Amino acid sequence: MSQVFGASVKRREDPRLITGYGHFTEDMVLPKMASAVFLRSPYAHAKIKRLNTEKAKAQPGVIAVFTGKDTESKLAAIPTAWVVTGAEVKATKYLPIAVDKVRYVGDPVAVVVAQSLGEALDALDHIEIDYEPLPSVIDQEKAMAQGAPLLYDDVPNNIALHWKAGGGDIEKAFREAEVTIKQRVVNQRLLPTAMETRGATAEYDIGSGQLTIWMTSQNPHVHRFLISALTGVPEHKLRIIATDVGGGFGSKIPCYGPELVVAWLAMKLQTPVRWTEDRSENYLATTHGRDHVDYIELAAKRDGTILGLKVTAYANMGAWLSTAAPGVPTILFGLMLSGPYKIRNIACEVFGVLTNTTAVDAYRGAGRPEATYIIERSIDMLAREIRMDPAEVRMKNFIPENEFPATVATGLSYDSGNYFQTMTKALELVNYEDLRREQAKLRAEGKLLGIGISSYVEICGLGPSSVVRATGFGLGLWESTTVRVHPLGKVTVFTGASPHGQGEETTFAQIVAQELGVKFDDVEVIHGDTDRIPFGMGTYGSRTTPVAGAAIAVSCRKIVDKAKKIAAHLIEAREEDIVLEDGKFHVRGSNEPSKTIAEVAYAAYGAGTKELPTGMEPGLENTTFYDPPNFVFPFGTHICVVEVSRDTGEVKIRKYVAVDDCGKQINPMIVEGQIHGGITQGISQALWEEAVYDADGNLLTATLADYAVPTAVEAPHYDLSQTVTPSPHNPIGVKGVGEAGTIASAPAVVNAVVDALSHLGVAHIDMPMRSDKIWAILKSKGIAK
Amino acid sequence: MEKVSRLKHVRVRVNGKEYEDVIESRMLLAHFIRERLGMTGTHVGCDTTNCGACTIIFNGRSVKSCSMFAVQADGAEILTIEGLAKDGKLHRIQEEFWNNHGLQCGFCTPGFILQSYWFLKENPNPTEEQVRQGISGNLCRCTGYQNIVKAILEAAKTRVEVPAMM
Numbered sequence A: 001m002s003q004v005f006g007a008s009v010k011r012r013e014d015p016r017l018i019t020g021y022g023h024f025t026e027d028m029v030l031p032k033m034a035s036a037v038f039l040r041s042p043y044a045h046a047k048i049k050r051l052n053t054e055k056a057k058a059q060p061g062v063i064a065v066f067t068g069k070d071t072e073s074k075l076a077a078i079p080t081a082w083v084v085t086g087a088e089v090k091a092t093k094y095l096p097i098a099v100d101k102v103r104y105v106g107d108p109v110a111v112v113v114a115q116s117l118g119e120a121l122d123a124l125d126h127i128e129i130d131y132e133p134l135p136s137v138i139d140q141e142k143a144m145a146q147g148a149p150l151l152y153d154d155v156p157n158n159i160a161l162h163w164k165a166g167g168g169d170i171e172k173a174f175r176e177a178e179v180t181i182k183q184r185v186v187n188q189r190l191l192p193t194a195m196e197t198r199g200a201t202a203e204y205d206i207g208s209g210q211l212t213i214w215m216t217s218q219n220p221h222v223h224r225f226l227i228s229a230l231t232g233v234p235e236h237k238l239r240i241i242a243t244d245v246g247g248g249f250g251s252k253i254p255c256y257g258p259e260l261v262v263a264w265l266a267m268k269l270q271t272p273v274r275w276t277e278d279r280s281e282n283y284l285a286t287t288h289g290r291d292h293v294d295y296i297e298l299a300a301k302r303d304g305t306i307l308g309l310k311v312t313a314y315a316n317m318g319a320w321l322s323t324a325a326p327g328v329p330t331i332l333f334g335l336m337l338s339g340p341y342k343i344r345n346i347a348c349e350v351f352g353v354l355t356n357t358t359a360v361d362a363y364r365g366a367g368r369p370e371a372t373y374i375i376e377r378s379i380d381m382l383a384r385e386i387r388m389d390p391a392e393v394r395m396k397n398f399i400p401e402n403e404f405p406a407t408v409a410t411g412l413s414y415d416s417g418n419y420f421q422t423m424t425k426a427l428e429l430v431n432y433e434d435l436r437r438e439q440a441k442l443r444a445e446g447k448l449l450g451i452g453i454s455s456y457v458e459i460c461g462l463g464p465s466s467v468v469r470a471t472g473f474g475l476g477l478w479e480s481t482t483v484r485v486h487p488l489g490k491v492t493v494f495t496g497a498s499p500h501g502q503g504e505e506t507t508f509a510q511i512v513a514q515e516l517g518v519k520f521d522d523v524e525v526i527h528g529d530t531d532r533i534p535f536g537m538g539t540y541g542s543r544t545t546p547v548a549g550a551a552i553a554v555s556c557r558k559i560v561d562k563a564k565k566i567a568a569h570l571i572e573a574r575e576e577d578i579v580l581e582d583g584k585f586h587v588r589g590s591n592e593p594s595k596t597i598a599e600v601a602y603a604a605y606g607a608g609t610k611e612l613p614t615g616m617e618p619g620l621e622n623t624t625f626y627d628p629p630n631f632v633f634p635f636g637t638h639i640c641v642v643e644v645s646r647d648t649g650e651v652k653i654r655k656y657v658a659v660d661d662c663g664k665q666i667n668p669m670i671v672e673g674q675i676h677g678g679i680t681q682g683i684s685q686a687l688w689e690e691a692v693y694d695a696d697g698n699l700l701t702a703t704l705a706d707y708a709v710p711t712a713v714e715a716p717h718y719d720l721s722q723t724v725t726p727s728p729h730n731p732i733g734v735k736g737v738g739e740a741g742t743i744a745s746a747p748a749v750v751n752a753v754v755d756a757l758s759h760l761g762v763a764h765i766d767m768p769m770r771s772d773k774i775w776a777i778l779k780s781k782g783i784a785k
Numbered sequence B: 001m002e003k004v005s006r007l008k009h010v011r012v013r014v015n016g017k018e019y020e021d022v023i024e025s026r027m028l029l030a031h032f033i034r035e036r037l038g039m040t041g042t043h044v045g046c047d048t049t050n051c052g053a054c055t056i057i058f059n060g061r062s063v064k065s066c067s068m069f070a071v072q073a074d075g076a077e078i079l080t081i082e083g084l085a086k087d088g089k090l091h092r093i094q095e096e097f098w099n100n101h102g103l104q105c106g107f108c109t110p111g112f113i114l115q116s117y118w119f120l121k122e123n124p125n126p127t128e129e130q131v132r133q134g135i136s137g138n139l140c141r142c143t144g145y146q147n148i149v150k151a152i153l154e155a156a157k158t159r160v161e162v163p164a165m166m
Helices: A014-018 A118-123 A168-175 A220-231 A258-268 A281-283 A368-387 A391-396 A419-430 A433-445 A463-472 A504-516 A544-571 A597-604 A668-687 A742-760 A771-780 B029-036 B093-097 B109-122 B128-133 B146-157
Strands: A034-040 A045-054 A063-066 A108-114 A128-133 A157-166 A178-192 A199-205 A212-216 A239-241 A273-276 A289-300 A308-319 A345-354 A448-457 A480-485 A493-497 A523-524 A580-581 A584-587 A593-596 A621-626 A634-642 A652-662 A720-721 B007-014 B016-024 B055-058 B060-065 B077-079
Touching: A014 B093, A014 B109, A034 A118, A034 A258, A034 A281, A045 A108, A063 A118, A063 A258, A108 A118, A128 A523, A128 A544, A157 A220, A157 A308, A157 B077, A168 A289, A168 A308, A168 A345, A168 A593, A178 A368, A199 A258, A212 A220, A212 A258, A212 A652, A220 A239, A258 A273, A273 B060, A289 A368, A308 A368, A368 A391, A368 A448, A391 A419, A391 A448, A391 A584, A419 A433, A419 A448, A419 A634, A419 A652, A419 A720, A433 A448, A448 A742, A480 A504, A480 A544, A480 A597, A493 A544, A544 A580, A544 A584, A544 A593, A544 A621, A593 A597, A593 A621, A634 A742, A652 A668, A652 A742, A668 A742, A742 A771, B016 B029, B055 B109, B060 B109, B093 B109, B093 B146, B109 B128, B109 B146, B128 B146
Parallel strands: A034 A273, A212 A239, A308 A345, A493 A523, A652 A720, B007 B077
Antiparallel strands: A034 A108, A045 A128, A063 A108, A157 A345, A178 A289, A199 A212, A199 A273, A289 A308, A448 A634, A480 A493, A480 A621, A580 A584, A584 A593, A634 A652, B007 B016, B055 B060, B055 B077
8 A cells, every 4th residue: 555644645625626516604505594794883993872773674675683782681792712821911892793882993883684685785874873983093002102092991001911921031141242133123914814704604493492603713613612602502502514614814713793693693583694794894804913013132142142032022902802812922922932043031021902903813823923023033133233144143043953852941842853954955945155146246236136044933733731721721722533434444534623725634534544554535534513523623823733633643543452452353363463554454474364444343333243352342433632742843944035126126036945844744735835825925924915004093905906915926936845853742743834834934035125135234124025115215225216 | 776677687508507587786796606596616705806716707708707797697608617527527727726736725716717717718828927927816815826827837738628618
């Protein structure tokens, strides 16, 4: 049998998706289904003075209109699920429909249900509402200032969260420093932009009392847990289904108001109700990402040794603390500030600030891109200051291979790594020495070429429940699976992970094929339905393969243990002599007699000619709740080469090399795909994307015509390579790869552009580095006309 | 506006089959295909014709079906993603998207495949740059486009005559 684990097997998700027969949330059509639409606030901050829905209720086709006063007593305010330990977290009252006051443009104030979507939209115009606008605040630094408008009376200075972390002696590091770097950097706000917007369709079965919600979810069980708690529908009567989900990037993790409202409407009106965001609604009401202002201080020696890093971060949390939001600028950011380097002294202080904007929560990378950006920008600034090659500064400070597992100043223990290897390989692939020579030559001719390096390590595979809970997360972050071998030898895997593009229907089948010795085609992977799968935590934070995949391997191994007992009984051998090789159980060293897993399964269900061993429970399946012993820490080095136009400031990526190490690869084709997509999102942050608010809190980039998602024309070609450093604590040696590309790429591009202009005295440029900004810099230096 | 005047009769041929319906004149073609014909492979990802997830083949040309009213399709011949495979055999563009990992979440994919279908009819031997230009009206957030471009170039290489659409 050829090795299926490690092979670039074609995805089994694809046939349905390339023929139009996927099952996305909005595809579900039910008899008598009504449409719900929300009226949303046009003001960033206002009191609701008057709200009258009578005329709207009288419009054709309208079934009902409700306001926050109607839902207030039925639907609880949505709490954040990550009350970070050690942080002073101030809870915010995030109501599914606003009452008395709105806090951001897009805050829902009423919901209309009508027989058709058109009728519901028509009726929106007949809701009478008077607002009394209040002063609003958009910028997190201004929001903390004395006298700034307050979003909530009980959150002074709008500071919803204040957290400190670090280790070592930062004062000493700066006392001993021969060189220090100081810089303010902005990590701008981004719109996750899953191509499928959010939506939900709810159906209440009066006979059984069961409520079913088809919804766009990265974590159906977490949604069931929260929706049950907040609506009062008992969890055993609540079913969440998320079969195909059109991308998430973090934005489909949180618990939002409209899904609760739709659930309640289906019960209240006893008719199925569907709601789907349009794109502008998605941009206004689905969580955003990043939005940090970071003040960096780096202490180092002239030989390039980094002594200490001090960061004060101002994270814009938006108008409410979203589900995972407090953990993003703290645990996933502050604890990662050592990067792949030995930085013995780190001090980090984070202020999470409320503003009159859409809430910020996890977006691909979630905290780790912000941390990596700080470190990788700082190293380049240091390299420039001490006139050392940036690759050399990195290598001087890398944690050496023989020091793993390595505990860093922030307290994390990195599982495994070989940072020199990915760096060396990346430098070779890009022809680094030649490029530097070419750069010098081009500079002499007045041309602008830049080379940017970014080395990263990320924390993923969330996570050991004891650690995660110790950080204040409201649930453990284990993962569940049931692996069921059917009587004729086919296998169904039920996973608590909830992939939405990452391809685990394929990679998980590869794990099972490998572990049980069955054919890949004989394995089916089921996810995204809370009535079919054990309670699971879902897909985010690059956790699916290292945690859910590991759970499946563990289940398979337990099944093999039982199968060996049965096989030994069937072929009358000793259990300890039985081995599984090429899909057959036989005595070690002798291929016959043998039993396939199908023959063993047949016997396990009592269908064979021979009874099961005395006392053995029938059946052949296993359920595992796998709690990982540690996080996993993938790493790598990316190098970006840019050409900058002297005349227009346009940045062109000439070459992009990525060397990533995510441990063992189950399906290299899928790994590459994850990295391609990840890099593109990071490049896009570096060069184009930016969610822009005006001073009054209007989102100016509220359509895809205004927000710069790159097309195939802007996206460059990528040259990928990898090293393989297995995770020692994971049963299949894997790490995660979903976010690596995004984490690494933004600093690589920014470092490249700054490098291209460094000889002109440019030390830093904030993202996005659109041509107008670069052109203005070139003009100020007398380069561009 | 009187409700009666909004209703219009529409007759279209979709994937080789005739359909007739009476619909509101403001109904978008994308919604008509999804909601009235039940063909949910045509997706809507924006409202501004930027994303291309709703791309169909309309009288032989690629069209973003969210940018047309269904009544404008009266008498038209339409190909949606559901009609591209014939007799259970995938179209070579579908095959190459599958072979080259040209999709991840799959939401934008029907639009990309149909745009590629039209593009390759117009440009049977494209360069990589032409492919990138040719699909620049479609957005994908997952793949970074590299494998989509590869899939289209591979499909162009297979040199199989594009079967007559209808």
